[in-house]
Amino acid sequence: MSAVVHSRYRAATSEPALVRWLLIATAITFLALFLLLPFAAVFAQAFAGGFKVFFAALADADAVAAIKLTLITAFFSVLLNTLFGVAAAWAIAKFEFRGKNFLITLIDLPFSVSPVIAGLVFILMFGSRGWFGGWLSDHDIKIIFALPGLVLATVFVTFPFVARELIPLMQAQGSDEEYAALTLGASGWQTFWRVTLPNIRWGLLYGILLCNARAMGEFGAVSVVSGHIRGVSNTMPLHIEILYNDYKFSAAFAVASLLALLAFVTLGLKTLLEWRHGDELAALRGH
Amino acid sequence: MRNAGSIRLAAEPASRVRFATALLFSCVATALAANVHAATLLNVSYDVARGLYEELNPAFVADWKQKSGETVGVDQSHGGSTKQAHSVIEGLPADVVTMNSPLDIDAIADAGLLPKDWAKKFPSASSPSWSAIVFVVRKGNPKALKDWSDLVKAGVQVILPNPKTSGNGRYSYLAAWQFARTQSNADAASALAFEKKLFANVPVLDVGGRDATTTFAQRGIGDVLLTFESEAKVVVSTFGADKFEIAYPSLTVRADNPVAVVAKNADKKGTAKIAEAYLQFHYGSVAQEIFARRGLRVVDAKVAAAHAAEFPQIKTFVVDEAFGGWPKAQAEHFATGGSFDKVVAEVKR
Numbered sequence: 001m002s003a004v005v006h007s008r009y010r011a012a013t014s015e016p017a018l019v020r021w022l023l024i025a026t027a028i029t030f031l032a033l034f035l036l037l038p039f040a041a042v043f044a045q046a047f048a049g050g051f052k053v054f055f056a057a058l059a060d061a062d063a064v065a066a067i068k069l070t071l072i073t074a075f076f077s078v079l080l081n082t083l084f085g086v087a088a089a090w091a092i093a094k095f096e097f098r099g100k101n102f103l104i105t106l107i108d109l110p111f112s113v114s115p116v117i118a119g120l121v122f123i124l125m126f127g128s129r130g131w132f133g134g135w136l137s138d139h140d141i142k143i144i145f146a147l148p149g150l151v152l153a154t155v156f157v158t159f160p161f162v163a164r165e166l167i168p169l170m171q172a173q174g175s176d177e178e179y180a181a182l183t184l185g186a187s188g189w190q191t192f193w194r195v196t197l198p199n200i201r202w203g204l205l206y207g208i209l210l211c212n213a214r215a216m217g218e219f220g221a222v223s224v225v226s227g228h229i230r231g232v233s234n235t236m237p238l239h240i241e242i243l244y245n246d247y248k249f250s251a252a253f254a255v256a257s258l259l260a261l262l263a264f265v266t267l268g269l270k271t272l273l274e275w276r277h278g279d280e281l282a283a284l285r286g287h
Numbered sequence: 288m289r290n291a292g293s294i295r296l297a298a299e300p301a302s303r304v305r306f307a308t309a310l311l312f313s314c315v316a317t318a319l320a321a322n323v324h325a326a327t328l329l330n331v332s333y334d335v336a337r338g339l340y341e342e343l344n345p346a347f348v349a350d351w352k353q354k355s356g357e358t359v360g361v362d363q364s365h366g367g368s369t370k371q372a373h374s375v376i377e378g379l380p381a382d383v384v385t386m387n388s389p390l391d392i393d394a395i396a397d398a399g400l401l402p403k404d405w406a407k408k409f410p411s412a413s414s415p416s417w418s419a420i421v422f423v424v425r426k427g428n429p430k431a432l433k434d435w436s437d438l439v440k441a442g443v444q445v446i447l448p449n450p451k452t453s454g455n456g457r458y459s460y461l462a463a464w465q466f467a468r469t470q471s472n473a474d475a476a477s478a479l480a481f482e483k484k485l486f487a488n489v490p491v492l493d494v495g496g497r498d499a500t501t502t503f504a505q506r507g508i509g510d511v512l513l514t515f516e517s518e519a520k521v522v523v524s525t526f527g528a529d530k531f532e533i534a535y536p537s538l539t540v541r542a543d544n545p546v547a548v549v550a551k552n553a554d555k556k557g558t559a560k561i562a563e564a565y566l567q568f569h570y571g572s573v574a575q576e577i578f579a580r581r582g583l584r585v586v587d588a589k590v591a592a593a594h595a596a597e598f599p600q601i602k603t604f605v606v607d608e609a610f611g612g613w614p615k616a617q618a619e620h621f622a623t624g625g626s627f628d629k630v631v632a633e634v635k636r
């Protein structure tokens with residue numbers, strides 16, 4: 001199929017065949033070395049102890065708790081970031097206001113801040129000696145070393161994903177359809193639910209998937225704010241670290257392979273989205 | 288729903304946030320509340336004690352059930368000793384801490400979470416078990432590394448973790464210092480010179496004890512690993528007695544594993560009595576037996592005698608006597624501008 005396309009448009013590409021093949025071979029070798037090989041290694045190591053060890057590692061009470069906690073943390077983080085992302089993208093794409101560029105820069109901040117810093121920030125705010133620490137402990141509210149801390153840290157790290165996907169999409173679409181809806185008598189909410197949301201749904205889903213993938217795999221920030229209590233505040237990445245440090249290599253890679261599988265599912269869904277709704281996602285390719 | 292909510296909120300404004308938090312995370316709580324007991328202790332501990340407490344905790348739970356009829360739970364949290372101490376200071380609600388360095392419990396005491404005289408609350412300076420720095424060498428000890436003086440010879444590669452960031456590293460450094468200082472015609476200057484020679488032979492300085500173990504045992508770097516005897520036994524049993532063996536130097540340092548009740552947290556949670564009993568349990572024959580089987584030296588004379596074959600006689604010194612206590616040793620050797628900084632600066636050049 002692609003060969004046909006290539007031969008028909010050969011005039012457009014003047015490179016000799018050898019150069020093209022070399023380039024393709026280089027790319028594939030690179031992919032194999034840096035992506036496929038490590039993945040294969042993860043699964044090979046996961047099954048090194050046999051299927052029994054593999055499933056025992058996943059059925060272990062602490063592993064189950066870690067998987068649950070990871071899913072719960074990712075759920076809340078993605079929920080919060082979806083709400084925020086839609087609101088921010090809406091404000092940025094549809095309205096003109098002062099400080100807009102500043103807001104866009106702020107949204108990108110988590111990309112450039114180390115996750116460890118993100119974790120430490122929350123310790124500074126909510127730790128016993130932090131700004132709100134005394135008040136929180138007086139009222140018996142636990143933030144860091146508990147689920148809220150894990151969610152906060154994850155939200156911080158995955159902050160840009162949904163907003164970053166939606167902003168170019170909404171900017172490209174403009175506000176014409178919303179204006180039309182308003183002139184036809186729709187209320188603000190009706191416009192949002194019936195016009196804006198259907199227009200951005202695939203982009204939104206795409207953003208949510210990326211956000212989710214990152215949220216489940218987050219290590220640095222979560223490691224700082226987690227109390228590392230087995231079965232209570234260990235997420236999957238933290239559990240993997242513990243198993244690895246305990247020389248339980250097969251168990252560590254069993255859990256790692258599950259995390260990798262979750263990433264594969266996300267990747268698969270993403271590819272499916274691109275394939276089915278490529279046109280609507282076209283605006284995303286701009287960045 | 289909204290009305291009911293606002294009445295409740297208006298009546299008790301102080302509980303508003305608590306109510307909202309409870310509402311928000313109630314579904315989560317059910318998912319996480321798998322192990323709810325009458326009382327649950329949180330034991331915040333050092334990194335490599337994970338397996339140890341997986342065995343010790345159920346024994347305590349059974350013991351307490353038999354004695355009092357209550358079912359308690361013990362949660363474990365493990366990490367680098369100093370990092371764990373920081374977490375407790377920042378609000379990790381530990382009922383007890385079980386560490387591998389008194390320095391870390393001192394830090395928690397300085398933050399006001401437990402009394403400064405914690406070391407006097409339980410027998411043997413509140414340390415139910417201890418270990419010592421030993422040498423792990425490759426099978427057959429091909430370079431004949433038997434004592435500290437062998438480590439500074441040309442062509443020997445020594446692996447130990449960074450004394451700035453790890454307990455093992457600090458203990459190893461002080462043991463080498465003490466050895467050099469107690470030779471004939473020795474003084475502080477010759478001890479410093481000895482350390483410089485030693486660290487000139489160190490190719491990698493890892494952050495923590497386990498990292499150093501991985502460097503030595505798995506990546507195969509170096510001729511000798513300096514680490515705690517308990518960790519050395521793990522290396523031999525995990526990677527094979529046909530690959531590694533332990534060598535005992537003529538003099539080494541005793542590293543206590545101290546324990547303490549975090550009084551402020553336990554009082555608040557009403558768990559002080561159980562926390563106390565939990566640490567007392569560490570001194571009983573059941574727990575002492577577990578320690579000994581896990582490669583730790585114990586304070587109970589009977590259990591120690593039963594395991595004498597696994598623990599050769601060694602000559603040890605304690606940091607309190609030889610270096611005037613940990614705060615002093617820390618300031619003189621590991622603080623910025625201390626002797627270790629001088630060693631590193633020299634070796635780099």
